[in-house]
Amino acid sequence: MTDSLAHPKLRYTPAAVPGASQGPRTLVILGSTGSIGTQAIDLVLRHPDRFQVTGLSAAGGRVALLAEQAHRLRVRTVAVAHEDVVPALREALSSHYQPGEPLPEILAGPDAATELAASPCHTVLNGITGSIGLAPTLAALEAGRALALANKESLIVGGPLVKATAVPGQIVPVDSEHSALFQGLAGGARRDVRKLVVTASGGPFRGRTRQELESVTPEQALAHPTWAMGPVITVNSATLVNKGLEVIEAHLLYDVPFEQIEVVVHPQSYVHSMVEFTDGSTLAQASPPDMRMAIALGIGWPDRVPDAAPAVDWSKAQTWEFAPLDEEAFPSVPLACHVGALGGTAPAVFNAANEECVEAFLAGKLPFNGIVDTVAEVVAEHGTPAPGTTLTVPDVLEAETWARARARELAAAAAAHVTEARV
Template identity: 85%
Template sequence: MVPMTESLAHPHLRFAPPTTAPGEPRDIVILGSTGSIGTQAIDLVLRNPDRFRVTGLSAAGGRVALLAEQARQLRVRTVAVAREDVVPALREALAAQYGTGEPLPEILAGPDAAAQLAATKCHTVLNGITGSIGLAPTLAALESGASLALANKESLIVGGPLVKALAEPGQIVPVDSEHSALFQGLMGGPMKEVRKLVVTASGGPFRGRTKAELATVTPEQALAHPTWAMGPVITINSATLVNKGLEVIEAHLLYDVPFERIEVVVHPQSYIHSMVEFTDGSTLAQASPPDMRMPIALALGWPERIPDAAPGIDWTKAHIWEFFPLDQEAFPSVPLACHVGTLGGTAPAVFNAANEECVDAFLKGGLPFTGIVDTVAEVVAEHGTPAPGTSLTLSDVLEAETWARARARELAARAARTPSEARA
């Protein structure tokens, strides 16, 4: 890979993406196309047909009608689904969308389908899959040499050393609004002048509540996010601030900044997406309305910006932007995540997998809201400290996740049987 410019002192800015012929749109593969990130990315592509051409789509398989409609709109070559049992329904839906005699796209199916698609030749892979199942597609995209627009934070968190070993400097362009903001803020000076990364959090729907007040929170209340429209797992993670803990680990891995120099601040309005503080005391903040199309567009178009990707701030109106320190007693997920990130090895995979199981238990009524992070902390403690100098393999990650999920389910079931004693 040829450095994009030698004058920039940031490793994350030096990647030269695969070349595209002048006047030709970039070939894009979208993983998780029927989810929130995927549908917004498709909106951008359809509004910019001169810049982007989608060659492949992947989805879990729960919304085959939408997937078939997307395939027809974009005229993709390949469609991938994780669930093999939905292939007949997908074929039927595709046939209904396409004209008589018109060739249908190739169908890949099974748990490895998204990784197969990510390995196909293209300019950029957008990984919008939710959960650690996005790790294999992330590794496949990096191995293929494509630019990786990464919305699947879990793949970096659970497989950090594996991902970093494969990635060329700057090959990953983050899609999370916070990491996109840091990505942009870090252009303001060399890394030696960076004092601190400040990651903003909306605070979720329960900002200001004590831990005791959070004990009776219902799934319906936790799913009502005040700012963002997201899937259920991410929405609950935002309510517990586990999502922010994951983002701190991701920032550490993306930018090689130690945990003690990454701070979380609560910003309810969600206009400032994150900040970079420099050694002279100045702080650069990236601000825009809470709309994920902006960071998606930056990742797909990098190093160019896409005009009118999302609305800008309306400066004809008055704005009040507030900032509050994080209440770590009510929301202990961030310090727990920093501890997990410091442990390294398979600890982040255990943290993430246990959390996914605990969120599921909470949504099904089997675990109290505060029991999510408390149970995750218990699983992490049982997992222990990785042996120093131990290298990480994909099988290590998968084995640790399997154990963590099973143990989290056991502890959640125990909490459901004895709710008054579970968190004593």
């Protein structure tokens, strides 16, 4: 087993930041108004002696919150993806600053987050949702920054590109499952790792058969029993597509073959993942379901941030369950392993098609089981990448565009078929 991108025993030293002196670790937070970003800012504000945020980026849909964050953190730069929100952002910022007090620099446009990711700092936290996070990930790595990675799509759609750019130890994963694996792998030699065990809550439909899942509604799919997340990732958790993506990510991060990665259902979500070693020992990382634990490790590594999140209360009786995954009811995980093994642009096709199918499901145009079924059809039509093909960013974008268009066509055809059947 070779050194992985996220090697817990390697201490990566980021490129020197011009003019930097000893003091709080400087951070850039991408996706600051989202779930990961807001929780990271909560940690920073509680530990001003440890962290200093120099830049924030957001899509631009929550201008008032972005301006408030910028003011509270006294950042140098704010980036937004949509140029048309700049006047509103400047006005919102002005309301927080005294007359004559300089406002933060504003970067705007589709490349704004990428530019910010390469700016001088110690660590970049990529909390952007979607494959648009790939370019900022590459920019941060190329600039020599430590990368706290919550944007799993960077690895899913651009794994070979990220692997070619990063050096071992430069990436610290922020997903709770990959953070748990990161910590578990520190407990033994890489040659002694037998298996990675990725836990899954099972979502709101744990225990249901495939037939019982046919009538699932969007409202039911959005009611996750453990985690509070955005609509796309919540539906992905219900279909277990999210777990499939995490298996691909674990394979890329830790250089572990797919046949040595197992998904186990754990409804309580206290054990975030496990590492099994060749002597039969299994190391598990446990904590209550709270993303601040993984975020704190991502931005603070190799140090731990005190009281980042609550610990397990061992004074209370509790029971934790583990069960094998029902791959017939939830075929997304084996499909993801197949896609990951194909490599090339196949993972990008898988991810893009799924996003379109989730949107169709939420709009009432596709049944719940139709999400993964349609994704599988798009993946099959895409075919097997040619051996030895070198992946490029344009390749990824072209594959995603095709996959989205084809998924929309198939979803529309399925909706038309249902309408005809009702008539």
